[in-house]
Amino acid sequence: MKTKTESATALLEPREPAGRPVVKIFGVGGAGVSLLDALSREEFAGVEFAAVNTDASSLAASSAPVKIHLENKLLRGLGTGGDPERGRALAEEHFLALKGACEGANVILMLAGLGGGAGSGICPVLARAAKETGALVLAFVTLPFACEGNRRQHQAQHGLERLKTFADGVICLPGQKAFKLIDDNTSVLDTFRITGGLLAEGVRGVWRLLTRPGLIQIHFDDLCALVRDRHSESVFAFVEAGGPARSHEAIEKLLAHPLLDQGRALADADAVLVSLMGGKDLTMGEVNRVMEQISRHCEHAQIIMGAAVDAEMKNHLSVTLIAGRNASAQSAPVPAAAQPEHARRHGGISGTPAHAFPTAPQLSLEQREQAVTRHAHRPRKGGDKMLQAQLPLAIVSKGRFDKSEPTIYKGEDLDIPTYIRRGVPLN
Amino acid sequence: MFDDSNVIVGLEIGTSKVCAVVGELNEDGGLNITGVGQSRSRGVRKGEVVDPAQAEEDVRNAIVAAEHMADVEIRNVYLGVTGGHVRGFNNRGVHPVVSADREISSDDVQDVVKNAKAINLPTENNIVHAIRQHFFVDGHDHVTNPIGMLGSRLEVDVHVVHGNTNRLQNAIRLVRGLQLQVDEIVFNGLAASLALLSSEQKELGALVIDIGGGTTDYVVYVGGVIKHTGVLAIGGDHVSNDLAYGLKVRLSRAEKLKLEHGSAIADEAAKGQTITITNELGMPLKTVNVEHLQRIMSLRVEEIFQLIEQDLESAGLCNYLRAGVFITGGGARIPHVARLAERVLQMPASLGQTNSVSGLKSALDQPEFAAAIGLVRFGSFKNRKREGKTSFTQGIKGVFGKLLQRA
Numbered sequence: 086m087k088t089k090t091e092s093a094t095a096l097l098e099p100r101e102p103a104g105r106p107v108v109k110i111f112g113v114g115g116a117g118v119s120l121l122d123a124l125s126r127e128e129f130a131g132v133e134f135a136a137v138n139t140d141a142s143s144l145a146a147s148s149a150p151v152k153i154h155l156e157n158k159l160l161r162g163l164g165t166g167g168d169p170e171r172g173r174a175l176a177e178e179h180f181l182a183l184k185g186a187c188e189g190a191n192v193i194l195m196l197a198g199l200g201g202g203a204g205s206g207i208c209p210v211l212a213r214a215a216k217e218t219g220a221l222v223l224a225f226v227t228l229p230f231a232c233e234g235n236r237r238q239h240q241a242q243h244g245l246e247r248l249k250t251f252a253d254g255v256i257c258l259p260g261q262k263a264f265k266l267i268d269d270n271t272s273v274l275d276t277f278r279i280t281g282g283l284l285a286e287g288v289r290g291v292w293r294l295l296t297r298p299g300l301i302q303i304h305f306d307d308l309c310a311l312v313r314d315r316h317s318e319s320v321f322a323f324v325e326a327g328g329p330a331r332s333h334e335a336i337e338k339l340l341a342h343p344l345l346d347q348g349r350a351l352a353d354a355d356a357v358l359v360s361l362m363g364g365k366d367l368t369m370g371e372v373n374r375v376m377e378q379i380s381r382h383c384e385h386a387q388i389i390m391g392a393a394v395d396a397e398m399k400n401h402l403s404v405t406l407i408a409g410r411n412a413s414a415q416s417a418p419v420p421a422a423a424q425p426e427h428a429r430r431h432g433g434i435s436g437t438p439a440h441a442f443p444t445a446p447q448l449s450l451e452q453r454e455q456a457v458t459r460h461a462h463r464p465r466k467g468g469d470k471m472l473q474a475q476l477p478l479a480i481v482s483k484g485r486f487d488k489s490e491p492t493i494y495k496g497e498d499l500d501i502p503t504y505i506r507r508g509v510p511l512n
Numbered sequence: 513m514f515d516d517s518n519v520i521v522g523l524e525i526g527t528s529k530v531c532a533v534v535g536e537l538n539e540d541g542g543l544n545i546t547g548v549g550q551s552r553s554r555g556v557r558k559g560e561v562v563d564p565a566q567a568e569e570d571v572r573n574a575i576v577a578a579e580h581m582a583d584v585e586i587r588n589v590y591l592g593v594t595g596g597h598v599r600g601f602n603n604r605g606v607h608p609v610v611s612a613d614r615e616i617s618s619d620d621v622q623d624v625v626k627n628a629k630a631i632n633l634p635t636e637n638n639i640v641h642a643i644r645q646h647f648f649v650d651g652h653d654h655v656t657n658p659i660g661m662l663g664s665r666l667e668v669d670v671h672v673v674h675g676n677t678n679r680l681q682n683a684i685r686l687v688r689g690l691q692l693q694v695d696e697i698v699f700n701g702l703a704a705s706l707a708l709l710s711s712e713q714k715e716l717g718a719l720v721i722d723i724g725g726g727t728t729d730y731v732v733y734v735g736g737v738i739k740h741t742g743v744l745a746i747g748g749d750h751v752s753n754d755l756a757y758g759l760k761v762r763l764s765r766a767e768k769l770k771l772e773h774g775s776a777i778a779d780e781a782a783k784g785q786t787i788t789i790t791n792e793l794g795m796p797l798k799t800v801n802v803e804h805l806q807r808i809m810s811l812r813v814e815e816i817f818q819l820i821e822q823d824l825e826s827a828g829l830c831n832y833l834r835a836g837v838f839i840t841g842g843g844a845r846i847p848h849v850a851r852l853a854e855r856v857l858q859m860p861a862s863l864g865q866t867n868s869v870s871g872l873k874s875a876l877d878q879p880e881f882a883a884a885i886g887l888v889r890f891g892s893f894k895n896r897k898r899e900g901k902t903s904f905t906q907g908i909k910g911v912f913g914k915l916l917q918r919a
Contacts, residue, residue, distance in 0.1 A: 333623075340630065349632050349634075349635075351632075352632045370608065370610040373608060374608070377606060377608070378627065378630070381606070381627075381630075382630075382632065482757065483753070484753045484756055484757055484763065485557075485749060485752070485753045485756075485763060486557070486558075486749075486750075486753060489557045489558060489562065490558070490596070490745075492558070492596060492744075492745040492746060494744070494819065499744075499745070499746050499750070499815075500750065500753075502750075502753070502754035502757055502758055502808065502811075502812070503754065503808075503811040503812045503814075503815045504754070504758060504807065504808050504811045504812075505757075505758075507811065509807065509811060511758065511801075511804045511807065511808070
């Protein structure tokens with residue numbers, strides 16, 4: 086307990102050169118505020134919580150010490166009515182107040198649910214305000230469920246686009262992913278609790294990563310670089326295990342994590358950040374075991390690894406994992422500026438560009454949106470130009486195999502008689 | 513009769529026939545085949561059940577026939593599975609030995625095998641077999657049992673055979689529906705190889721090709737362990753279908769022509785020969801050119817071997833098969849098939865003979881039964897293992913328990 090109070094006081098001293106960063110967590114909009122309330126005060130000792138919303142009733146219910154009510158006479162305290170433009174206008178109006186709230190922090194974490202008026206409208210403005218005060222901004226956002234309708238999806242994508250331009254990093258949890266965690270009987274309330282819990286886990290992981298003394302330090306920059314431009318695709322997992330076999334348990338839990346799709350998310354990832362935290366009894370063997378397993382699952386990814394010791398975590402091992410995949414199918418070529426950094430991380434050996442850290446591809450807004458949309462499994466409006474397939478001249482009946490699954494091998498339908506495919510004449 | 517502890521039954525639900533083979537373990541551990549039951553299969557295409565009701569009836573008939581012949585009551589079976597969805601690949605697991613004295617313990621071995629089995633499969637797939645190959649201790653090759661050795665890095669290769677869970681379940685559920693327990697499911701190609709190969713041949717390196725009605729399963733052994741498995745969803749059915757199409761006859765007629773006049777290599781003697789197809793009254797209906805028949809058939813069988821050859825070539829295994837190719841399954845009955853295999857694969861080829869199994873001569877000699885006999889063999893390994901003796905199958909671990917319980 087003693088160490089905790091010490092660390093808390095250390096945190097309260099702003100901008101101490103060797104000290105830990107001052108962190109503020111903002112909950113924005115209805116969803117954001119309730120997410121914020123779900124985070125336990127004790128665990129985040131020394132962190133300032135602030136709730137930002139346009140809806141007076143949501144703020145009144147919140148337990149956050151700092152509440153910023155964005156209001157306007159015209160709205161009469163009723164919120165934005167789901168219009169992000171209104172949210173944005175309100176936030177602009179109160180820009181100075183937001184900026185004032187951000188003042189003094191090194192790191193700002195934002196929690197929000199995109200799709201509605203407040204979250205999608207206010208978040209980008211708040212991120213801009215935070216940037217102007219010189220803080221690093223990392224946003225944790227949820228995207229709406231597919232069943233919430235096209236309009237909300239569209240607003241969420243727009244909000245995300247704008248947020249990306251201002252925030253250093255966005256970690257995004259599509260609501261649709263929660264479907265993997267629930268069954269038919271899960272109540273709506275529980276579903277929201279689950280998605281909220283996942284985001285909270287992410288915040289907790291990042292918070293620990295930033296505040297606990299690292300033996301192998303992960304810098305906030307590393308984190309931001311990882312999540313930048315991989316928004317729609319970043320997944321995170323936070324697992325804890327105890328006991329003598331904790332490293333095994335942690336790996337097993339990690340691979341069984343629903344968001345990681347039984348480890349397949351790792352296989353697809355092109356950059357993975359892993360942070361291990363244990364008590365003083367954390368052994369190098371354990372670190373090695375966990376990392377070996379993780380790196381085996383993501384052969385193509387660049388791995389950023391950190392390890393830290395927390396005296397309070399006796400016999401426990403926690404692993405925070407954030408995996409990012411570049412949303413665009415082809416990884417962008419690595420610009421010269423990114424090369425030295427990459428080389429440094431690999432101990433002077435530079436890999437192929439495909440393994441490297443791709444920076445933002447220069448895409449227009451529409452292109453980006455399209456890329457994001459594609460991954461969010463939404464039908465595209467325009468649709469791709471369909472190529473008209475050419476029908477073979479002679480239609481060969483497959484006889485017995487007409488209705489069975491075709492045997493396709495390297496593009497050849499092996500159910501069609503060999504002599505026909507090879508054009509051997511019978512005469 | 514009711515003490516069935518050493519009665520082992522292999523059930524293969526094939527595309528052209530369902531067959532059940534009953535084997536008994538005698539006192540000295542030898543395997544004796546005591547009964548065979550078979551029935552025409554009507555509910556299976558390309559090795560997979562497409563008509564459960566029909567298939568269930570066929571399985572029941574085969575089981576009943578086998579029960580009659582062996583005079584036992586069948587309760588448990590080892591079920592053979594195949595299908596185009598079944599795939600195999602090799603995976604390596606690594607484990608650092610962290611104990612102070614660097615001695616490898618059985619825990620380390622368990623860990624490394626577990627690591628090797630942790631693989632990224634599509635969610636809808638499930639592991640059928642994870643077969644242990646060799647251990648490596650500090651990069652040192654070909655260690656069969658590392659317990660007690662000193663080293664800092666333990667690695668193991670496993671060969672993983674996996675398939676689509678739902679499609680595998682179909683067959684399991686069907687057998688369950690007949691109030692039979694499925695002891696374990698076994699990949700047909702693996703079963704056939706167990707029936708045919710001696711340990712010497714496995715050591716030398718061998719390829720077993722089981723050409724069945726709907727699929728062609730193949731397994732490669734190198735250095736005593738399974739290195740490669742594969743399934744092509746092509747089989748005898750395709751040959752018949754090609755003939756029916758090419759010669760413009762009914763499928764049943766094509767089937768008959770295949771059996772009577774088929775050949776894997778187009779015969780010189782067949783040139784210009786014709787067969788007259790007659791109806792039941794003996795009236796001529798149609799004449800068929802034998803040369804065409806054989807050419808159509810030859811091309812198809814040749815293609816099967818070519819596809820296997822390409823696969824082995826890309827796996828880099830062609831030069832390790834010193835014992836050669838063993839062909840079994842109904843396809844082994846095609847005249848000259850071994851010669852064709854020899855020509856395409858460029859290694860000695862022969863028809864597989866079941867070995868170190870005694871019992872019904874009529875069953876052992878037929879290539880169609882190789883897989884089912886292999887299933888019994890697999891079961892006998894399992895039984896012996898249960899009794900605590902060491903055996904080859906210690907490396908073959910059924911990781912399918914969970915799936916069996918779920919069905």
